[in-house]
Amino acid sequence: MIVTLTPNPAIDRTVAIPALIRGEVLRASAPMVEASGKGVNVAKALLGNGRAAKAVLVADRALRELLTEAGVPFEAVDGAVRTNVSLLEPDGTVTKVNEPGAELSEEDRSRLVGMALAAGGELIAASGSLPPGVPSDFYAELVDRASVPVAVDTSGPALKAVVAARPMVVKPNLDELAELVGRRPQTLAGVVEAADAVRAEGARAVLVSLGADGALLVDESGPTHGESVVDRPRNTVGAGDALLAGFLAGGLAEALAYASAAVRHLGTHAPPVTAADRASVRLHEHVDGNRRLG
Template sequence: MILTVTPNPSLDRTYEVPSLDRGEVLRATADRVDPGGKGVNVSRAVAAAGFRTTAVLPLGGAPGTLLAELLGAQGVDVTAVSIGGRTRSNVTLVEADGTLTKVNSAGPTLSAAESALLLDTVRTCDGHPAWIACCGTLPPGLAPRWYADVVARAREAGARVAVDTSGPALTAALSARPDLVKPNAAELAEAVGRPLATLADAVKAAEELRSLGAGAVLASLGADGQLLVSAEGTFYGTAPVDPVRSDVGAGDASLAGFLIAGGTGAPALASALAHGAAAVQLPGSAMPSPSDLRPAAVHVTRELPLDLPLSGSSTR
């Protein structure tokens, strides 16, 4: 069982439009509403793969009620912490060429009591999870060290912990020694304070995060693939994708694939790549099922092309 913690969940509304013309009335060719938030997406992908998962979420108002209902329909168990504010809604516009424009709400402010209750709920959840995945931005009201507190308590209980966040929250979490962190290229560059021009730069940056406390680093490099730097070794993999329909939640699908495949080594990286590649070919933030995966297209190697130029950051 995989437990996910999403302090700032959302309802994600996605509209597909031929093009984004500023100031015009746009007619959507398709639209959908999905449960949102990075940890929420990880749970959805885990459930789609046929594994047990529980999502710990602060929920408030009608959007929170709808989010819980949508997750239940997808086979995700929800442990809700009731809050006074309303769960946020995000909007994504997807153009025909795959370009995404996202408008994300900051989310409701959590009180000190709500913050403490959320932390205690994570600590006392039943189910003996194989992994606890702490994912996404922190809402107003939660200090940057909040994830570090989750990691510390989980490690005391003997659970393995993955953290997928950025900025000060990621830096603070490293001090608690999470078993895995999952930055994308931009987040990895931000964490070490310098741009990453090549795969060699990304490897060095990942090694720095390990020296600061991360047990392993799974870095999403967008169209350039994924990198895993861990005690078992350094691995690089690719999974060609054509066309890209939407990359919303693709990084979350990758993390789910990594965790359900054991969370270590080349097999887990291959699973992460297969899940991420499948997700970008689905609409909105839809999560892939086993029938969507194309494992034969995945390539994982220990022979790293260190001089490979990185084309840019991505959520994938």
């Protein structure tokens, strides 16, 4: 079983609009309302593909109900939960408005980490932003205390702090990687160089999500690049979470298949992976270092 830890979950409302026009009254479709937050999305992607998972998180009554309806096993600390809104245009462009979340007391932070450590997982996937007031070493403390491998998907100071704690894998996107190393890679060779720098600081593996350019994994065996072509992406929100879930389930090829399934779906969770999703994945024998990122 994989345990996911989400200290700053959300209720996601996704509405489709004809176009995003500032200052206008927009007519939207009925909202799709889902339990969300990065770790929740990872758990849902795993469960939807037959893998055992449990979510550990902060939750209020509404989020608990959504998790139960979705069939997600969970343990929760009581607390206020933010609502995020995604505005989805016909061409797949998504404008997402995320609330910051409520503060989490030191006692509740300790309870949350304790729940994750005691949940009996073979590994822990710790994901998402930190609520206001939570120290940036929150995930680093988790890695230090855990007796099982820990995967981390976060950003900013929390990502920088956790790298030195030697997590099993970190999963930045290109912007987060650029912030972490202080420069923005322009080519795949640049991504490899930046990921190597992150590994030198402590992370055992780095999985970089690159959007339309796929994903690049750098671990002790070297770099591997792969991609999946999706003809008509519908919603990219949650694709990075699906990528991490697939990676934990079966490596880079499965990661790309999970992400492919996610971007074909209107909501923010990943549907079951199909044979077509897996067939669309290409792992390259060699990394084309000169390839410029789109």
